[in-house]
Amino acid sequence: MSTCAECKAFFAIPENADDFELSKGDCVREEKDQKGKYWLSKPVMGDMVADKCSYFMKKVAN
Numbered sequence: 001m002s003t004c005a006e007c008k009a010f011f012a013i014p015e016n017a018d019d020f021e022l023s024k025g026d027c028v029r030e031e032k033d034q035k036g037k038y039w040l041s042k043p044v045m046g047d048m049v050a051d052k053c054s055y056f057m058k059k060v061a062n
Contacts, residue, residue: 005046008059012046023047029055 004010004027012025023046030039050056 002050002056002058003046004044004048004050004053006059007050007053007055008057009055010044010046019043021045027055 004025005012005023007027009027009029010025011028012023013020025044025046026041027044028039028041030037032038
């Protein structure tokens with residue numbers, strides 16, 4: 001079972017941010033169309049199940 005926190009599009013909200021919650025983050029992904037590139041973002045919880053997410057990309061370890 002994969003979770004949002006394991007995806008490379010997941011960015012955790014920093015502790016000093018106004019909307020900080022434990023395991024809360026943003027799912028940020030790049031899109032392209034004929035006009036150019038843009039980014040879509042939506043708030044997610046890191047422990048959400050991501051098995052059915054078509055945008056899930058496993059983070060690679062450094």
